[in-house]
Amino acid sequence: MRVLVVEDESRVASFIAKGLDGAGFVTEVVGTGAEAVRRTLEGAADLVLLDVGLPDIDGFTVLAEIRTVDQATPVIMLTARGDVSSRVRGLELGADDYLPKPFDFEELLARVRARLRQPRQPESFLLRSGDLELDLRSRRARRAELQVDLTSREFALLEFFLRHEGQVLSRVQILNGVWGYDFDPGSNVVDVYVGYLRSKLDTGSTPDVAATSLIETVRGGGYRLREHSASGL
8 A cells, every 4th residue: 555645854754654664555755735736646645644734835735635636545634733623624624534743653553554444435524423414514513404503622522423433432532532632631621521512412303312312421431422223313
């Protein structure tokens, strides 16, 4: 499998390329956004690792240009910008994943392998589970045909659950995925926002569905978004 590494910092690019080469991938490194667009649209890679901070055009612009033509090649964005708004913007533009710097190479490798195992769907901007629907482009959520108004953080949290439907997610995993690695792991912010999200989702559902919360608490484990078949939706 071929991976295009789009990174203008030579030290970081060399670190990533060396690790991927050692894992059996064929890597190519480019340092500008223009070259990244050209090589991707030439079909030079099966997956793109895209840094946001590039010297000519930023990674968001690169991604937007790629997605106007190519909806299939997986793109994982790498950036020091770990805030929610940047992650949401990247996902809205068509990124398949978003990894803030600094990152552990083993995690990067796992994400690369996961994306290459899962062929990209053209409609990946729309996430669904039963009667729950999340549109990443319009940033709208609906359940049982009713719109659910979410804050930016609630939206990011629901997206994280939908991308890991049926999986038990620990509070630390949720903190890392939604709030970033620098957030205090001892905080109860996950529990608070899961409560907010439950209230809105259950209110926006039909009475028989609302009787069972879509997000369940797993004792000693964390939280899990019920799978479609398990929730009876």
